[in-house]
Amino acid sequence: MANLARLKEIHARFGSKATFLTIYTQEAHPTEGGDYLDYFLPVSKHKSLQQRLDAAGELLQLEELPGPLLVDNMQDEASKSYGSFPDRLYVILDGVVVFQGGVGPHGYLPKLVEKWLDQFYN
Numbered sequence: 001m002a003n004l005a006r007l008k009e010i011h012a013r014f015g016s017k018a019t020f021l022t023i024y025t026q027e028a029h030p031t032e033g034g035d036y037l038d039y040f041l042p043v044s045k046h047k048s049l050q051q052r053l054d055a056a057g058e059l060l061q062l063e064e065l066p067g068p069l070l071v072d073n074m075q076d077e078a079s080k081s082y083g084s085f086p087d088r089l090y091v092i093l094d095g096v097v098v099f100q101g102g103v104g105p106h107g108y109l110p111k112l113v114e115k116w117l118d119q120f121y122n
Contacts, residue, residue, distance in 0.1 A: 004063060006110040011066030014117045018091075020067030024056040025079040049074050089113050 011020050027045055046052040049071075056071045072078040079085045082097075087108050089101035099116045101107060 003108055003110055004065070007113075008064075008066050010110055010114045010117070013114075014121065015066065017121055018117065021070055022065050022067065023070045023072055023078050023084070024052065024059065025072040025085065026052075026076055027055065046074070091116055 007020070014020075044051070046055065052071055052074065056069055059065075060069060070078075076085075082088065082090060083103070084090075085103075087104035089099075089108060089110065089112070090097055091099035091113060099113065101109060101112055
């Protein structure tokens with residue numbers, strides 16, 4: 001949640017210049033998996049798009065996100081196309097990836113997105 005708070009700060013600075021969005025993908029630590037982490041919102045592995053949509057809706061009930069929330073399809077096309085499992089930050093400019101952060105959780109560093117935005121807009 002600390003990263004989300006940091007992204008909200010970055011959004012407050014750059015939200016009028018850049019679109020921020022989140023893509024909800026497959027669950028990284030489903031409850032039935034061997035590595036389930038006891039977070040605030042236990043989520044089972046999605047077996048249908050409706051289950052994934054419901055889980056995304058629960059996330060929205062818990063926390064306001066900086067920008068719209070999109071949901072990946074059940075073929076995980078967004079996740080596979082961008083190598084974003086379990087999570088990753090990107091900047092896309094005119095359809096081209098101009099910044100690709102490291103794979104989360106350790107490579108998920110909002111400060112690097114802020115640095116890129118600072119350099120681009122200043």
